[in-house]
Amino acid sequence: MTQKSAVKVPFLDLVSHHRPLLDELTAAFREAAEKAAFVGGPAVESFERAFATFCGTKHAIGVANGTDALRLAYLAAGIGPGDEVITAANTFIATVEAISQTGATPVLADIDPKTRLLDASAAEAAISPRTKALVPVHLYGQPAPMDTFRTLADKHGLVLIEDAAQAHGARWKGQRTGGLSDIAAFSFSPGKNLGSCGEGGAVTTDDDELARKVRMLRDHGQAKKYHHELEGYNARLHAIQARFLEIKLRHLDDWNATRRDRAARYSNALAGIEGVRLPFNHSDAESVWHLYVIETEGRDELGPFLGDRGVATGLHYPIPLHLQPPYARLGKEEGAFPHTERSARDLLSLPMFPELTDEQIDWVADGVKEWVDSRS
Template sequence: MKNNLCNTPTQISLKSIEDERGILTSAQFQQDFPFTIKRIYYIYNNHENIARGFHAHKTLWQCMIPIAGSFKLTFIGKGEKHQFYLDQPSSAVLVPPGYWREITDFAPNTVCLVLASEVFDENDYIRSLEEFKKWEQEQNTKLQAVPFLDLKRYYDHIGQELLVGCEEVLKSGCYISGSELSNFEQEFAKYCGVNFAIGVGNGLDAISITMQAWGIGEGDEVIVPCNSFIATALGISKIGADPVLVDVDETTYNIDIEKLKSAITPRTKAIALVHLYGQPADMDLINTVAKQYNLKVFEDAAQAHGAEYKGRRCGSLGDAAGFSFYPTKNLGGFGDGGMITTNDAELAKKLRCLSNYGSSEKYHHTLLGTNSRLDEIQAKLLSTKLKYLEDWNQNRAQLAKIYYEQLNNIEDLVLPYVPEWAKPVWHVYTIRVLNNKRPLLIEWLKAHKVGYNIHYPVPIHLQVCYRNLEYTQGDFPVSESLSNEIISLPLDPYHSKVEIEYVASMVKTFFDNNK
């Protein structure tokens, strides 16, 4: 099956095995549908001219499978209509709650198997279309509050699959550096389009361990964009090198190539760029500069799981890349976690050694390493979620499109710019509010119960911990302007179209009232 968010009725394929004896078709809840089966029932002996269904469920999930014969399914809900014709036991339809359904066009001797997420509960039924429309309107009215992020929604969708995976690891008795980590490293390397992936404790360690493996340390410089989460710079400071900050491009908010060039000195050893907000940096230009000055290129891809630059995924575009699996990321774990990707076999070997106490053989330590490992449970859970990542990113893109369509061409509002060569993954949807209107917009969003965030309110050069770098206000004007003007709106795979439309309408209304 193609993993799907299943926010809408979705047709899926079930695995079938055919030989001389016949055909065997199976359905497994971990792989084929996102709920635990608590009820099974059949619909049969149907009159071909009499329709069935004519109800909706408030919370119940179902999977409908044609055991014999054929029939037509029609679903209405969320302003859309979905129709399916089922005539093979290897094909089924997943039905989330909140949809009116009708079953028609029964062939003779049709048998429909229904798998349900809960036992029978009459209170969960809505048995008239008029009542359903009223209920649906009430759900939209109840909306009136949109969280910036609700991680529990992930669990609501794939929680049972995650619990099964967690139990498998617990039963295995192996919790560090086992087969789950090896499997996930291979899967993630393949996903990114690289030869090697090394699991580490977090995204910060991914940066510092890579720099250490390159021999970068005290007295060396690494160029870092000023408008980023502070971990990019901290990873450099952690190994004794100096982060050299440069301003960002005012259009893309990623590292400014001309400023990058002017920051290079004889002490410069590497460039640590950031694919900020899930928007790829211009890697061809960066790699050209790096080659000219013999510099290493490190991609901070902590916000760019699955983002593409000219058809290639972030994490495969430099000498090495670092990912974070912090829970809020596009591919987030259930605690801290990180990954380093590279095509360099010798570097991969050294990275693995450094992250494991400087040891490649137990109790034999060849390097001054650290303890930074991705554990088995996190690896298993992340492997489970990786299967859904493309669908999640696609859903983010669809929601971002709603923002663009409803908020484009508003005075004093700048929407994200996407170069023609970029395929962003919308880790956050960050808008720029001009003419000192951000504080007013924030108060407006609060009043209308819309979540928001600011990425980031203080640029790195003005952080207290970096006073030793002796930067001052005005050194990086673009980053400073962004810190005063940007605001991130809700955008997550599990935000509904209705929620995003509500947020967009609130933002639009604000600007209509504040011209």
């Protein structure tokens, strides 16, 4: 082995992440097993209160995963057949799957090339008489400019929904995600900034009626056992996951602060490298750096080059949704969303997690520099 792979940098290190919490997590599991309390109940209610307080919202409703959180938020907001819902072409597929699953039609719009978030003017241009809702996505942990989207939604009478799956704790103009719209969806899949030890999600809102509907929808449409007001789903959060999440939530602000620090070290180390575009840091945004995504021509070579140095990288996401087979039916061909397409072609996610060491970040940054130098 050459000196080149002296430092190993995984993409994510959930083993180190959980190690300091293992006693608490194990005790939570033991307690749940001893009480045989596995789905819903006081553990879920306790986490819901804690997460609502964290987001600054009146309600948080635990659900089975982030995709269910989106679908139930959409359904509670009255989205269904005949409606159109606008979102970003560069999001994870779940944002869009959940739109289709309500019977509505997803309408994709291009991104702002600087922030890589849904572009407000592109979203406005996509509004039609059938548009029911706007869904900005806080991609990579970076909050979308929700005051701009609020104005747009109000102007056109639309529901405003956040996909906050990647942005627990991020702030736009000082206010946390989850409370920046009519209703918001979070994912707690294990690799998220707040991840369960399995699957989980939550819907947040200040609206009592929306909250009531989501609570029913997640539990077969019932508010009282076997009294079904609606046709719903089995989309409940497991009690054990709720306990794990409440334990981890206490550390989330610290983890997010560490991610910001790690991102700043990357940005300093990578500044000025020709041909490498770094993530944009908007002055009104406090990102929680779910991912640290650079863009460069030739990323298909940079990824393996870093791999040879022991650095794992990712692609979020390599094929925009309008070019994926299930959405060919939307009729948007290559060239429809040039900023999204260019970003998808050039993007590369570098390792990002709170436990990343200075040495690891410097090793990754040196690798990027070495690759750029090797090409000139």
